Amino acid sequence: MRGRVPVAAGLAAAVLFIPMASAQAAPKPTIPQAQAKLKELNKQADKIVDDYNAANEKWKKAKAAYDSVNGDYQKQNATVEALRQSLVSLAVNSYQTGDVSMLGGVFYGPDPEATLSGMASLDQLSQTRAQQLKDYEAAIAGLKAKRDKQKATYDDATKSKADLSKKKSTVEKLVKEQTALLKQLGAYNAGNPKSAGITYTGPASGNALAALQFAYKQVGKPYRYGGTGPDSWDCSGLTQAAWAAAGVSLPRTTYEQWSWGASRRVSINSLQPGDLLFHPGIGHVGIYAGDGKVVHAPQTGDVVKVVTLAGYGSIAGAVRP
Template identity: 70%
Template sequence: MRGRVPVAVGLAAVALLLPITGAQADPKPTVAQAKAKLKKLDEQADKIVDQYNAANEKWKKAKKQYIAVNTTYKAQASKVEELREGLVTVANSTYQTGDVVSFGLFYSPDPESMLSGLAALDQLSQGRARRLSEYQGAIADLKRQRDQKKSTFDEAAKVKADLLKEKKKADELVKEQTELLRRLGAYNAGNPNSAGIAYTGSASGNALAALQFAYRQIGKPYRYGGTGPGAWDCSGLVQAAWSSGGVSLPRTSFEQWAWGASRRVSLDALEAGDLLFHSGYGHVGIYAGDGKVVHAPRTGDVVKVVTLAQYNAIGAVRP
């Protein structure tokens, strides 16, 4: 399913699993039981963390749309105000001079002067009508913008609330994973400033750029929702790595699998740079070539390279 955390086997490790609480304490789990529990937590974490990431992306998109709509709203409001001021100016001018005065042009003894006056009056009338039409159109557009802004804001608020619920679940799960890993003596805090290692595999082109980026992250800690630069989750690492290779991927592993629907490749025909997915598609890594995979495994571990056999991939996508 994913890179396994090394576990010290023996009585000393078993003793770390639970504190001694007296003669009536429940039987201590064996190391095998602890491993099984950790595996189950990993599977649960993959699902919840991906849901969290998906909700977070939806919220960020809704927020971006809200900002865009609000910006348009302000610009539109400014346009309406300018039109309003223009109409007020024209109205004041008409009130002061009166169109009736202009009608004197109709009785000019000079036919050319009379025609010129009629043309000027017609242009003035058309200008007023055009301004009024623009004003009315702007008002209607402003109302649509206001309605859209309200709808977007409501969506963002709902997504944010759902996100907080998912985050609470993920936080509780991560806490349980961390406590179990510490008891097993298998918790690796990693180094957020790790310089990683050089990639020397067979990749070329944009896949080479993606793998060079991923290898520079080796040793940095896993953190759910992490998008760098000091910590990563699995899909965050893959997205950033391939972004450096000029390919834009969706944020979550489920979305990346769906994105690659027409780009699936056989596990027997892997090439360096291919995306590799676990069962359930809640975890993703990058095939590095030569039977190796680079990925951000899970809470309590770091970005690392594992063998293809350890990774247990069930599907692959070629960006």
């Protein structure tokens, strides 16, 4: 019996060497838990992404303004250089060579008075061009200052965009992790970028009808941060495009749309089809479709859809474009 290990003791020893990973692994979250976590993450991301969209719009406008004024500057500069070269040529031809072929007989004509008149004309021509050059140089000096000022604005906008792009990349990394989790749980909706949508049959009329008809045609297309169509949308990209189809120009971001509508806000109790509905924090916006329904682009892992007012969630306020 010597050397034998009691069975109970042997089992106890064996247990000590069993890997503990399976016992320590966190239970896989349920679909509702994963969706709730993703929803919270998107709430956090909404402001950063909206700020990024605003910075991107600011950058595009600043770049367009800079390109325009820089183009004017280059054209004016070319004119100044042409005048300068003309004056140089005149001086060289008149005072350096001084032969008959260059002066056109001005100094060697048979009539002394005509000769003096010709010399005066040359001098007048030179003075006129000199004044033109001074005028152009004065104009281009102001234009250069304007260009440099616009360039500074453009550089600031570019830096702001770069900073926010880093933040957006961080958020997208987290959202990517959640997306992978939703796919693993079978709850990710990739959508169809070419979706034909559905037909709007609600009570809207006028330009609100045109806006909702457009929005309903986007149903089924995927949500994407920064999406402005035609294959994917974010919330404010969808509302902007829908109302553009109705002839109304909205700003790009949810915060800008909320500010734009400061004098157009309406009570939640008096909603009409076409009204913009904003979540608390003004990080999300959808369009009221009438009959207690809302069309919107919800969040990552979802598609443009029509939901009930209850399904849409809390509403901070409404704007009637």
